[in-house]
Amino acid sequence: xxxxxxxxxxxxxxxxxxxxxxxxxxxxxxxxxxxxxxxxxxxxxxxxxxxxxxxxxxxxxxxxxxxxxxxxxxxxxxxxxxxxxxxxxxxxxxxxxxxxxxxxxxxxxxxxxxxxxxxxxxxxxxxxxxxxxxxxxxxxxxxxxxxxxxxxxxxxxxxxxxxxxxxxxxxxxxxxxxxxxxxxxxxxxxxxxxxxxxxxxxxxxxxxxxxxxxxxxxxxxxxxxxxxxxxxxxxxxxxxxxxxxxxxxxxxxxxxxxxxxxxxxxxxxxxxxxxxxxxxxxxxxxxxxxxxxxxxxxxxxxxxxxxxxxxxxxxxxxxxxxxxxxxxxxxxxxxxxxxxxxxxxxxxxxxxxxxxxxxxxxxxxxxxxxxxxxxxxxxxxxxxxxxxxxxxxxxxxxxxxxxxxxxxxxxxxxxxxxxxxxxxxxxxxxxxxxxxxxxxxxxxxxxxxxxxxxxxxxxxxxxxxxxxxxxxxxxxxxxxxxxxxxxxxxxxx
Ligand code: B12
Ligand code: SF4
Numbered sequence: 001x002x003x004x005x006x007x008x009x010x011x012x013x014x015x016x017x018x019x020x021x022x023x024x025x026x027x028x029x030x031x032x033x034x035x036x037x038x039x040x041x042x043x044x045x046x047x048x049x050x051x052x053x054x055x056x057x058x059x060x061x062x063x064x065x066x067x068x069x070x071x072x073x074x075x076x077x078x079x080x081x082x083x084x085x086x087x088x089x090x091x092x093x094x095x096x097x098x099x100x101x102x103x104x105x106x107x108x109x110x111x112x113x114x115x116x117x118x119x120x121x122x123x124x125x126x127x128x129x130x131x132x133x134x135x136x137x138x139x140x141x142x143x144x145x146x147x148x149x150x151x152x153x154x155x156x157x158x159x160x161x162x163x164x165x166x167x168x169x170x171x172x173x174x175x176x177x178x179x180x181x182x183x184x185x186x187x188x189x190x191x192x193x194x195x196x197x198x199x200x201x202x203x204x205x206x207x208x209x210x211x212x213x214x215x216x217x218x219x220x221x222x223x224x225x226x227x228x229x230x231x232x233x234x235x236x237x238x239x240x241x242x243x244x245x246x247x248x249x250x251x252x253x254x255x256x257x258x259x260x261x262x263x264x265x266x267x268x269x270x271x272x273x274x275x276x277x278x279x280x281x282x283x284x285x286x287x288x289x290x291x292x293x294x295x296x297x298x299x300x301x302x303x304x305x306x307x308x309x310x311x312x313x314x315x316x317x318x319x320x321x322x323x324x325x326x327x328x329x330x331x332x333x334x335x336x337x338x339x340x341x342x343x344x345x346x347x348x349x350x351x352x353x354x355x356x357x358x359x360x361x362x363x364x365x366x367x368x369x370x371x372x373x374x375x376x377x378x379x380x381x382x383x384x385x386x387x388x389x390x391x392x393x394x395x396x397x398x399x400x401x402x403x404x405x406x407x408x409x410x411x412x413x414x415x416x417x418x419x420x421x422x423x424x425x426x427x428x429x430x431x432x433x434x435x436x437x438x439x440x441x442x443x444x445x446x447x448x449x450x451x452x453x454x455x456x457x458x459x460x461x462x463x464x465x466x467x468x469x470x471x472x473x474x475x476x477x478x479x480x481x482x483x484x485x486x487x488x489x490x491x492x493x
Pocket of ligand 1: 009010011018019020021022023024025027028065066067068069070071072073094095096097098099119121122123124127187189193201202203234235236358363364365384385386387
């Protein structure tokens with residue numbers, strides 16, 4: 001069967017700093033290809049809708065699978081599915097991915113027949129079975145599959161991360177993938193899942209708080225196959241188990257792999273497992289993202305980060321000593337007023353790290369989706385991108401965005417525009433000579449993307465698909481297992 005896998009377009013905010021390959025879709029592609037199907041992949045972060053329609057003409061897919069890792073992409077994918085159904089009435093159209101796993105039934109409903117099903121959870125095991133069951137009543141009984149007629153049982157998690165290495169050969173125009181100065185940049189995965197349980201995050205609920213690792217041999221072999229000189233390690237929390245990080249590193253040395261890396265981890269993991277990070281610094285790890293989230297004890301407790309402000313600051317000191325370039329994240333709450341923005345701004349200007357802001361957002365799949373007692377101020381999927389306020393703001397909304405954008409632009413002056421070009425002129429020049437211009441373009445994009453008026457007016461766009469709000473707010477925590485997508489967890493950290 002001819003199968004086309006499609007990643008939707010980038011949200012404007014992630015477009016500034018990075019554009020990354022659709023690793024999940026590539027893993028699904030491997031499992032489908034192994035089952036004997038002909039697979040193509042189209043990434044709308046790079047290609048246009050016009051390219052998509054041309055692909056339908058030339059490839060004539062019999063099945064199309066959309067990746068919906070992000071809530072904000074839901075309307076785009078439904079619209080594409082509806083238009084595709086009109087053009088190719090017999091094509092089997094399905095969707096899967098992180099966010100859609102938590103809202104599968106409502107998305108099937110919105111699509112009014114344009115989506116044959118939504119697949120919850122990991123796609124590797126189920127995708128080939130799904131294609132096998134097209135046109136069969138068995139379809140809606142498959143694990144993780146939701147159709148208009150019914151729902152199968154919870155999907156299992158696959159127990160061998162080595163089994164389906166990503167089909168990177170299917171991602172076209174790969175030089176478009178980058179993150180900051182790592183231009184071009186591929187992605188790879190050493191582990192899946194997160195054993196913590198932060199109240200605002202759906203990483204742990206998706207994988208049932210499990211934590212699985214690829215074997216050091218397979219992980220290193222996968223990285224060795226990557227053509228790009230730079231790699232984004234997509235693990236939710238890198239190097240939770242230090243011996244695993246060390247073993248992967250030793251394999252990379254054995255294979256003589258030399259690349260530059262970017263990863264994301266927790267501050268306490270960095271403090272506890274400092275030796276792995278030092279070792280990886282020697283292997284080429286240069287950049288990391290630390291989810292600080294808040295500066296004060298009370299907010300950290302509220303997010304259930306299970307960490308103290310001192311541990312966070314200690315991690316920053318260690319990262320500086322080792323010589324990493326660090327980006328941190330702070331969650332801005334809609335209840336913030338000018339004073340709170342100013343506190344964070346003042347702090348951020350005193351530290352050398354790159355400071356990012358996200359807006360506190362209750363997502364389906366998170367605990368705060370159920371416990372957040374403030375009523376959502378919008379049910380527009382497009383605004384659930386952690387850059388818009390979806391809860392009532394204490395400041396008038398336009399003022400809130402003014403403060404947010406002002407804070408972001410003050411902080412961005414540290415590492416974008418002329419300041420950054422001064423520090424990286426040599427590198428920018430070398431990249432330009434090779435025709436790699438993602439990084440250079442990034443330095444000037446901020447002003448054209450972030451704007452108070454743009455963020456504010458996004459709230460008044462006509463609403464086509466309305467999110468199903470949480471059933472009832474409750475002050476008590478839902479049971480963790482009621483939030484999980486998968487059945488059972490193969491291993492715990
Ligand atoms: C890399 C990454 C990104 C990349 C995007 C990469 C890409 N092109 O897909 C970047 C950095 C751009 C990004 C941005 C954002 N991200 Co992000 N991201 C991740 C991260 C760290 C890894 C994703 C990944 O590659 N995973 C590994 C692959 C193998 O897993 P996967 O993609 O989930 O795919 C599996 C399944 O989902 C499923 N599947 C996926 N697609 C399909 C399709 C079909 C048809 C089927 C059947 C199955 C299927 O099968 C796959 C294999 O098992 C995840 C956390 C994580 N570890 O998953 C967060 C995560 C997905 N991101 C998150 C968020 C919040 C964001 C942002 C909104 C944040 C921001 N600051 O703006 C933005 C917006 C994204 C956008 N649309 O532009 C949240 C999602 C929260 C939510 N409920 O929506 C996550 C879970 C992080 C977290 N801890 O909260 N992200
Ligand atoms: S925020 Fe990080 S540590 Fe917390 S649950 Fe999500 S991935 Fe895990």
